[in-house]
Amino acid sequence: SRVAGGRAGEGTTQGISAALQRLGFRLDRFKTGTPPRLHGKTIDFSRLEEQPGDEQPVPFSFLTERLEGDQLPCWITHTNEAVHELIRANLHRAPMYSGQIESRGPRYCPSIEDKVVRFADKSQHQLFLEPEGRRTFEYYVNGISTSLPRDVQDEMFRLIPGLERAQIMRYGYAVEYDYAPPDQLWPTLETKRIEGLYFAGQLNGTTGYEEAAGQGLWAGANAALKLAGRAPLLLDRDQAYLGVLMDDLVTCGVDEPYRMFTSRAEFRLLLRHDNADRRLTPIAWKVGLVDVERWRRLETKAEQIAEWRRRLESTRVEGRTLAEWLRRTEIEWADLVRMAPDLAEAPPEVAEQVRHDIKYEGYVARQRAEVERQRRLADKTIPPAFDYGGIRQLRFEAREKLERIRPLNLAQAARISGITPADIALLLAHLQAKSPR
Template identity: 50%
Template sequence: MFPTYDVIVVGAGHAGNEAAAAAANLGSKTLLITMNMQVIGQMSCNPAMGGVAKGQIVREIDAMGGLSGIVTDESMIQFRMLNRSKGPAMWSPRSQNDRMLFAQKWRLALEKIQNLDFWQDMVVGLIIKDKRVVGVKTSMGHEINARAVVITSGTFLNGIIHIGEKQFGGGRAGERAATGITEQLVELGFEAGRMKTGTPPRVDGRTLDYSKMTEQPGDEPPGKFSFMDTTPLTKQKSCWITYTNPKVHEVLATGFDKSPMFTGRIKGLGPRYCPSIEDKINRFAERERHQIFVEPEGWETVEIYVNGFSTSLPEDVQYKALRLIPGFENAKMFRPGYAIEYDFFPPTQLKSTLETKLIENLFFAGQINGTTGYEEAACQGLIAGINAHLKVHDLPPFTLKRSEAYIGVLIDDLINKGTEEPYRMFTSRAEYRLLLRQDNADWRLTEKAYKLGLASEERYRRFMDKKEKIEQGIRLIKEAQVNPEEINGYLESIGSATIKEKIRVERLLKRPDLNIYQLIERIPHLETLRRYNQEVCEEIEIMIKYEDYIEREEKMAQKMMALEDYRIPSNFNYDLVKALSAEGREKLKRLRPETLGQASRISGVSPSDVSILMVYLGK
């Protein structure tokens, strides 16, 4: 009934979809297995994509030829560029999305991929021969053969949903948990753990009083995620902000004795940076209020996502507390918030390709690796799908360095440091934030993806055209000069220092109080730039304004590159290196880093350990 596939992807969430799309688009015969074809690409939690550092990841996925950026643009109801008041390294795109449209667009995009087949079933086990995966077993009794398998199980592995004192098996509200895989992997020698995440209640938007809230409109004009020609929004839906208060906190506290988190029924660790409302009022007792974001779930639906009110308290406590929030006095609840516990596998058990160290051709991506967030999952899926394809076709692996992408930072953090709580990406995790801006993701990654065969000819052509315009624009500004009589009147009008002699336009653009549009409008030599779009002009400005800082980061990255390129044999015997510290030796033996760069970032491996290793390997 089934052919032998090159790649089987287990799970059709954000990680699974990107993995399946990447493997199939690269030419592998791919099968995507999901327990329910109706919820492919479902946004399990908030109806939004991007945000701080996460938006950069979506842009990177898009630059590589992944689909998350395009799907996001096609289902967007609002766009905002966060942190505009800060430097460009911090600018982070974020969108609100139509939940139903997002899933629909994902499924239709996947169905257009020729090499991709679908099967609705639960995978209950793997077929392993000689420490190599060769297929999967399903609950319907099928054995499907494959040369590589990517597991993207999300929160479904032995998932348990908690609402107050109630608990029941499930991977998501209304959907059953997946069983069998964890038990087999543990038997094979894998280490497993438990994590927790939560989601807030959903309410009927018709029952809210928005006059008591603060409106949060989208940007005008709205931006987008994809570097391709997706259609920008012509209208947007607003979000709203309100706050909890001491009365809300008092009611929530009445349910603490039934909270699965406080009574110890939940063993898994939850995300530190997205705590439940009960956790917030318990940990920050001195605060009288917490911010609540009121987010529409789509263009037509009345359902509202109550961001900031994640909870697993009993339904009646949730309901009473909700109705004490300004604007929620008459709120009707569609469904309660809940917490979910699920199995994960500490990611130190993975190579940088996301292939497991124990079983060849078996890859993990997404929440199974201890991460949280759609964007973190999607980028892992992309890398796992690429490398599954490359592995079965005997091609060199593909990885990204920390200086090349937030994706590289995320995977490097996971495989070297591991995580004991759900890992979320932040700009502060990256050493080279100015190099890893959201605006230059295509500059960093599209050519790499094109050489791989993942970025299309059209995408590459668009990028090369943009690159040429940017380079022309930079040359033009560096060569152009301006006389005092041409610009001093304007400089005086905005309170900027006047010039006394003819100077290069580049020097003016480096001033913090001047932007490229002000100069294009007033300096005839720059007239050519008027034909360039906003994306190109912004990148020209950033590259000139921050040139010195960018060069400094590039030099730092090049210094580290020497360690990254210094490979350690996979069978290297650390016991032969007597001068290593005891802790360093133990960590190196357990984690088996692939390069000296990776070794240098392992907690417990000292700089002297790295130097000793370098000398020993040099011999």
């Protein structure tokens, strides 16, 4: 059935859309869904494949030294032809297929009914069972997001190995929601129409928790800076994923729910999670977003990185400096420690940065040069009948969009939402190979 509402158990907030429209904002609609949640005590884990977590999980925050507690495993099972048959027989009852819901959904988490129709040649789809937490029996069944009615959801699990007796704690469902196309925003996320009003999160056509949180931080910081009469906080595409996200949103807009994938960034060697503190803490410190403790930690770490790097550059073993040894592909930090045992004293997070700085120096320089070159060549024309299928490495999404839009030049291709600089590099290489020199 189709009802007005928010996410499970949450009320609806219909009034705000009408209010925004009255103010002259354009709105559009997207859809998204969620899978059923199962009761762990009713799952037969002996028939599932275990997926253990990382042996050494990396904490999310640089202020967390290490993570305590055991990791909870995830589990894998698969759908099968019988499940697909059941879904096909009930497609007319799925709002996403019966025409009740027509807006676009997230490409990266299609519903199971979507997968069964679009990838009809697949005899099974993988399901990933994720525990929802340590204090609940609830399992999130990744891969089976659905808008099918409850009786079909119950029946589906009867047919899946290990889940035959599984009880659904919460049923899957789909929602449609309004968003305001983000070309109505300045790069600070302030609306162009109303000064002092900022939009952040799903309202801007993104989907996901991190995307929403990142924009909240960005919009909040910029609103505060504006009130204080200070310069805005803007990050470039080579400084932060947030910079990529904002540029994509306000420059290209969105034509489907936008997810922040690493593949959307062209400077991936620079935008690493391990160097997020070195990249961003100084900027955040300047605008007053970090406290003294975090700043001091970074200062200490930076000093240590410089100090250990100096040691690597000044210590010689068999005629080479340790830095030169480390540049060799087959040499790792552990090998250096064997050559110079006092390196074992370097804190792991410092050793990691020194290693990356030295090992990737050449690659990073090449990447910068490559991006510059791509920018200069971005006007190259593409023949209208260009065979995108002939580029074997081109991602499916990129090929689909390029074939649909058929851009006339690389600059236009680069502006299509979801086409990454990596796709452009591939395209460029093929165009150059084809054109007479």
